[in-house]
Amino acid sequence: MQKITHLAATTVVIPQDNVDTDQIIPGRFLTTTSSEGFGDALFRDWRFDENDQPRPDFVLNQPAASSAGILVGGRNFGCGSSREHAPWAIRDFGFKAVISSKLADIFSSNAQKCGLLPVVVSEELHRWLLDNPGAEVKIDVEQRHIEAGPHAETFPLDGFAQHCFLNGVDALGFLLEQDAAINRFESQRG
Amino acid sequence: MASPQSLFEKIWAAHEVVGETPTTPGVLYIDLHLTHEVTSPQAFAMLRERGLKVRRPDLTLATIDHSTPTLPARDGRRPYVTEQARTQVATLRENCRDFGITLHDWDSAYRGIVHVIGPELGATSPGKTIVCGDSHTSTHGAFGALAFGIGATEVGHVLATQCVLQRKPKSMRITIDGELGAGVTAKDLILHIIGTIGVSGGTGHVIEYAGSTIESLDMEQRMTVCNMSIEAGARAGMIAPDQKTFDYLRGRPLSPEGEAFDAAVERWRELRSDEGASFDREVRINAADIAPTITYGTHPGMVVPITESIPAPADASEEKALEYMGLDAGQSMIGTKVNVVFVGSCTNSRISDLRAAAEQLRGRKVHPDVTMLVVPGSEQVYRAAEEEGLHQVFIDAGAQWRLPGCSMCLSMNGDIVPEGALAISTSNRNFEGRQGPGSRTLLASPAAAAAAAVAGCVADPRVNTSEAA
Ligand code: SF4
Numbered sequence: 001m002q003k004i005t006h007l008a009a010t011t012v013v014i015p016q017d018n019v020d021t022d023q024i025i026p027g028r029f030l031t032t033t034s035s036e037g038f039g040d041a042l043f044r045d046w047r048f049d050e051n052d053q054p055r056p057d058f059v060l061n062q063p064a065a066s067s068a069g070i071l072v073g074g075r076n077f078g079c080g081s082s083r084e085h086a087p088w089a090i091r092d093f094g095f096k097a098v099i100s101s102k103l104a105d106i107f108s109s110n111a112q113k114c115g116l117l118p119v120v121v122s123e124e125l126h127r128w129l130l131d132n133p134g135a136e137v138k139i140d141v142e143q144r145h146i147e148a149g150p151h152a153e154t155f156p157l158d159g160f161a162q163h164c165f166l167n168g169v170d171a172l173g174f175l176l177e178q179d180a181a182i183n184r185f186e187s188q189r190g
Numbered sequence: 191m192a193s194p195q196s197l198f199e200k201i202w203a204a205h206e207v208v209g210e211t212p213t214t215p216g217v218l219y220i221d222l223h224l225t226h227e228v229t230s231p232q233a234f235a236m237l238r239e240r241g242l243k244v245r246r247p248d249l250t251l252a253t254i255d256h257s258t259p260t261l262p263a264r265d266g267r268r269p270y271v272t273e274q275a276r277t278q279v280a281t282l283r284e285n286c287r288d289f290g291i292t293l294h295d296w297d298s299a300y301r302g303i304v305h306v307i308g309p310e311l312g313a314t315s316p317g318k319t320i321v322c323g324d325s326h327t328s329t330h331g332a333f334g335a336l337a338f339g340i341g342a343t344e345v346g347h348v349l350a351t352q353c354v355l356q357r358k359p360k361s362m363r364i365t366i367d368g369e370l371g372a373g374v375t376a377k378d379l380i381l382h383i384i385g386t387i388g389v390s391g392g393t394g395h396v397i398e399y400a401g402s403t404i405e406s407l408d409m410e411q412r413m414t415v416c417n418m419s420i421e422a423g424a425r426a427g428m429i430a431p432d433q434k435t436f437d438y439l440r441g442r443p444l445s446p447e448g449e450a451f452d453a454a455v456e457r458w459r460e461l462r463s464d465e466g467a468s469f470d471r472e473v474r475i476n477a478a479d480i481a482p483t484i485t486y487g488t489h490p491g492m493v494v495p496i497t498e499s500i501p502a503p504a505d506a507s508e509e510k511a512l513e514y515m516g517l518d519a520g521q522s523m524i525g526t527k528v529n530v531v532f533v534g535s536c537t538n539s540r541i542s543d544l545r546a547a548a549e550q551l552r553g554r555k556v557h558p559d560v561t562m563l564v565v566p567g568s569e570q571v572y573r574a575a576e577e578e579g580l581h582q583v584f585i586d587a588g589a590q591w592r593l594p595g596c597s598m599c600l601s602m603n604g605d606i607v608p609e610g611a612l613a614i615s616t617s618n619r620n621f622e623g624r625q626g627p628g629s630r631t632l633l634a635s636p637a638a639a640a641a642a643a644v645a646g647c648v649a650d651p652r653v654n655t656s657e658a659a
Contacts (some may be wrong), residue, residue: 018389018489022621027600031257031275033231035342045623050609062260074507078388079423079489080621081600082325083229084341097616105425106325110341158357159213170343172240175351178208178217182245182353185207189633 001115001166005141007096009069012059013133014043019073020080021107025089038085039092060135066094070137072129073100078107087111097139099146101126112161113171117141125151141165194464197430198361200394201461203337205319207353215355221318221350222335223250224304225291227257227282228602229323233346234285245352251313254279254295255303257603260565260592268296271604275602289349289617290640300443302387302568302594305536309413310570312442316431316458321348326536327616328419330413331428333435334461336396338426359425360470361640362395363463366403368477373652375546376411377616377635379403380418381483385493387473392424395471399429403477409438410540417537418618430462434625482651484523485620485633487511492620496523496638496650514622515630516612523648526632528614530607531562531589531643532625533636535599535617541574543616543636548580550640550651551587557646562589563605565597589643601626614642 029041047058054061071090077100078086087110089096097117108118119139121129128151129135138147141162144154156167164171195203202218210216230252237244244250257275259268271272286293286344294301301354305326308314316334321327323345330337344354364383384391397419399412407415412429419427436455439445446454481495488511494500499522503509512519517526533539533547544566556562566572566583572594576580581591597605599617606626607613613631616639620631634642637651 007530015506016510017505018491020489020619022600022619022624026623026627027602030228030602031272031278033235033278033281035235045627050627071471076393079389080325080619082323082339084232084323084339100604102390102393104390104423106339106341110343113341113343158215159304160215163213165621171355172236172343172347172350174214175217175347175355178351178353181208181217182191182351184573186352 001164001168002172004115004117005097007069007117007139007141009096010064010067010136010150011070011072011099011129012068013072013130014059015074015130017074018079021078021081021083021086023098024078024086025083029162030083030085035088037092038089039094042089042093064134068134069095070099071095072098073098074104074130075100077187079104082106082110084110084114087114087116090128091116097124099129099137103139112158112164117165118153119146121146121155122153125153179187194466196336196361196463196467196469197398197461198336199467201317201319202358206318210357213559215357217353218319218356220321220348220352220354222308222313222320223352224308224320224327225250225252225345226304226322226482227254227278229342230285230345231278231281232342233323233349234289236346237349242350244289244291249352250291250349250410251308252282252286252291252293253304253307254282255302256600257597259603260595260597260605262593273332275603281610293465299569302570303536303539303596305417306539306567306571309409309438310442310568311331312439312445315439315445315454315564316435316461317638321354325420328418328424328427329413329417329536331416331419331426333433333439334428334458336426336428339420352619355478360395361398362392362424362471362473363398363400363469364473364475365401366399366475366477367401368403369406370403370477370480373637374480374482374483375637376407376414378480379485380415381485381490381493381520381633382480383475384418384422384491385483386475389421389424389489389491390423392419392422394430395424396426397422397424398469399427400463404429405432408542409434410542413540414537418490431458482635482638484638484648486515486517486523488514488620488622490618490620490633494523496634496648497624498523506515524650526648527646528560528611528632528642529611530613531556531560531639532565532613532615534563534567534597534640536567537618538616538636539565539571544571544575544580547640548583549635550637550644551589552583554587554644556588556643559646560643560645563592563598564589565592566594568594598625600624607631614639614648
């Protein structure tokens with residue numbers, strides 16, 4: 001997993017509430033056995049028309065998107081399925097963080113595990129970000145602090161997830177270290 | 191005396207290998223890991239890369255369901271939608287062989303949708319922790335298990351260590367009391383609940399469904415309710431086990447036998463929320479308020495009683511949803527023309543669901559403008575339906591009787607709703623394009639879906655049944 005300690009990047013805004021994982025990556029792209037190269041499938045049916053031609057008015061097709069590092073979504077972003085392909089696609093497109101006022105549970109947990117930083121902000125900051133697409137945002141993972149325009153606040157980030165981001169390590173290492181405890185648990189249950 | 195505990199807390203406590211701390215999540219032991227072809231290949235690849243084994247292949251169970259064709263083999267060859275889909279299934283086969291995992295492949299009498307076969311096999315049972323790389327794992331909570339969906343990385347964690355890292359979720363109890371009206375089904379109940387608490391109303395919570403209405407439901411209906419917990423944003427949904435649960439499990443292939451079963455039942459009886467157990471949130475619902483219910487938007491919280499008209503959009507997102515659906519506020523749902531009818535998915539593809547659909551279709555015809563697919567949830571359901579002659583009812587009516595699988599629920603196997611077409615579906619998600627690019631979906635019960643197939647438009651299933659009687 002890639003280390004993220006600080007982030008300073010511009011945003012792309014997808015303002016709709018309840019953007020689900022079928023929009024982020026439609027089911028038909030899930031037949032692969034790989035975990036990379038999903039960038040092209042990101043928001044596929046919003047980005048491309050029936051003839052696979054880019055829809056010029058969709059934000060991800062606009063020049064600013066290619067240099068943006070942060071995706072701002074509407075409330076309850078990432079609801080729907082448990083497909084980790086959704087955060088993989090966002091990461092593969094080039095985003096490092098996703099911001100909303102509410103992120104769906106499994107999406108948020110999956111994002112942490114693949115090195116995409118989930119940031120839940122206040123309604124106030126969220127509104128400001130929705131109203132100011134392309135804004136420059138600064139995130140400090142160690143301080144769990146975010147700054148954008150006139151706003152500065154802290155955001156919740158699980159202590160363990162923070163550790164993984166700051167050190168660029170994944171969770172499996174920690175879990176494998178619990179081997180003795182798992183053995184004990186199994187033998188106690190018989 | 192120990193403080194009263196909820197069902198969820200009891201199961202959680204019994205599986206905590208290492209408790210959580212502010213800087214580390216808890217380590218939770220998993221009793222049953224279900225897996226399928228879509229969310230497992232990356233996890234197995236990780237195991238190979240790191241030279242790890244599957245810790246407990248005996249607690250792992252695999253099936254093929256998502257990418258599998260529902261049309262029969264031709265010249266000995268299954269008609270997979272793409273070679274990639276064929277490879278995905280072959281990859282699971284290889285992984286199961288190499289890592290010693292039981293796979294319910296094409297030749298198994300128990301192959302089917304992962305959430306349908308777990309209970310059928312008796313692999314699902316009260317008090318277990320159950321995970322699968324699939325959000326509808328909540329289905330298994332109907333048996334008093336703590337069952338939730340995980341991502342592909344976590345699938346790898348469970349394969350390697352039989353554990354997941356978790357922070358303890360919050361708890362919510364939804365109590366539903368009273369009798370459901372005639373023709374009101376478990377699907378209507380859960381759609382009504384999602385409409386009431388909202389699609390993110392359960393976020394961060396495990397829901398326990400309780401009350402006299404829940405107790406009156408049979409196991410298949412309880413599965414339908416728990417199945418859609420995720421559509422309310424919840425991690426899991428669960429129902430305390432009772433005599434119906436035990437009766438369902440007795441004699442299943444993986445259930446304990448004889449005295450061991452009776453001993454298990456004694457333990458299972460303890461699995462209920464104690465009097466006075468506390469929940470982070472409580473919701474009460476009156477069963478009498480629930481009508482046959484249908485969605486009209488692009489998320490499962492946009493619901494109305496089937497006899498009512500579409501409400502005015504509450505915000506820009508709902509406005510966009512209506513625009514996508516090609517429906518107008520004020521328009522009545524009854525009479526809305528549909529093009530495709532899908533009876534299937536882990537929500538509603540069990541034998542009682544097929545019976546409810548068949549009841550609407552017996553002696554009638556699917557409307558000439560409608561394509562209807564009936565896809566049983568498993569080989570067991572398929573056989574049971576054929577024994578009862580339900581398949582003949584569907585075929586005689588002009589519906590397509592297919593092989594078990596997820597099929598048109600997420601349309602990754604090639605069974606798709608055409609661009610722009612409106613489908614009424616017994617599945618669980620009505621997201622934009624869920625059933626194929628440009629497809630539009632109304633979610634409803636099997637009876638409502640079949641009634642619409644006959645009418646060619648949304649129809650009240652209660653009216654159809656009484657006419658037939
Ligand atoms: S039937 Fe649909 S919701 Fe259920 S497991 Fe299959 S794809 Fe997922």
